[in-house]
Amino acid sequence: xxxxxxxxxxxxxxxxxxxxxxxxxxxxxxxxxxxxxxxxxxxxxxxxxxxxxxxxxxxxxxxxxxxxxxxxxxxxxxxxxxxxxxxxxxxxxxxxxxxxxxxxxxxxxxxxxxxxxxxxxxx
Amino acid sequence: xxxxxxxxxxxxxxxxxxxxxxxxxxxxxxxxxxxxxxxxxxxxxxxxxxxxxxxxxxxxxxxxxxxxxxxxxxxxxxxxxxxxxxxxxxxxxxxxxxxxxxxxxx
Numbered sequence: 434x435x436x437x438x439x440x441x442x443x444x445x446x447x448x449x450x451x452x453x454x455x456x457x458x459x460x461x462x463x464x465x466x467x468x469x470x471x472x473x474x475x476x477x478x479x480x481x482x483x484x485x486x487x488x489x490x491x492x493x494x495x496x497x498x499x500x501x502x503x504x505x506x507x508x509x510x511x512x513x514x515x516x517x518x519x520x521x522x523x524x525x526x527x528x529x530x531x532x533x534x535x536x537x538x539x540x541x542x543x544x545x546x547x548x549x550x551x552x553x554x555x556x
Numbered sequence: 557x558x559x560x561x562x563x564x565x566x567x568x569x570x571x572x573x574x575x576x577x578x579x580x581x582x583x584x585x586x587x588x589x590x591x592x593x594x595x596x597x598x599x600x601x602x603x604x605x606x607x608x609x610x611x612x613x614x615x616x617x618x619x620x621x622x623x624x625x626x627x628x629x630x631x632x633x634x635x636x637x638x639x640x641x642x643x644x645x646x647x648x649x650x651x652x653x654x655x656x657x658x659x660x661x662x
Binding site: 478479480481482493495496497529531534540541542543544546547548549 | 588590592598599600601602605611643645647648649650651652653654655656657
């Protein structure tokens with residue numbers, strides 16, 4: 434059974450870069466053709482999909498982020514990572530990593546989620 | 557595609573039937589819609605995919621229906637553990653989007 438867990442700083446200064454890593458266990462990122470996603474949830478609000486990556490590095494980002502997001506993968510560590518540039522207080526959120534449920538299909542539902550990590554943007 | 561969930565809050569008692577709506581601003585291709593349950597401090601949990609298919613472990617009191625722009629999640633008889641937030645998500649077109657959620661409260 435696949436398990437995901439987010440890690441990274443809980444506090445980021447405004448205008449800096451938010452960096453998070455998702456560690457995957459129970460499944461090999463390079464061994465299957467799943468898509469690995471980042472999703473965030475502003476405090477008390479709904480969910481916003483940020484983007485995905487697959488084992489070969491193919492990415493797609495939510496246009497609403499206007500080029501501020503970058504997702505990478507490290508198959509040797511079985512991890513994928515998120516960078517969000519030029520953050521403001523409006524980027525304060527719980528960030529989740531999640532696996533797309535269907536192999537070889539980037540647009541799908543999410544069947545496995547990390548527990549989430551709160552990132553606060555504040556000086 | 558913008559997903560609008562209604563009502564925002566549903567106040568019911570255990571044993572009652574819950575009907576949650578998810579309306580899309582454009583046609584969702586091929587019933588590509590999922591439902592999730594989220595409890596405070598937890599990640600969302602998949603309940604339904606492809607509009608009406610139950611995920612592994614989803615009790616059969618949960619059912620999904622609909623197509624096109626109108627989708628429904630029905631909980632036939634509410635159990636105490638069903639009081640939570642519920643979100644719909646479409647994956648028929650980019651970007652993937654979620655609804656704003658419905659809170660089912662006692």
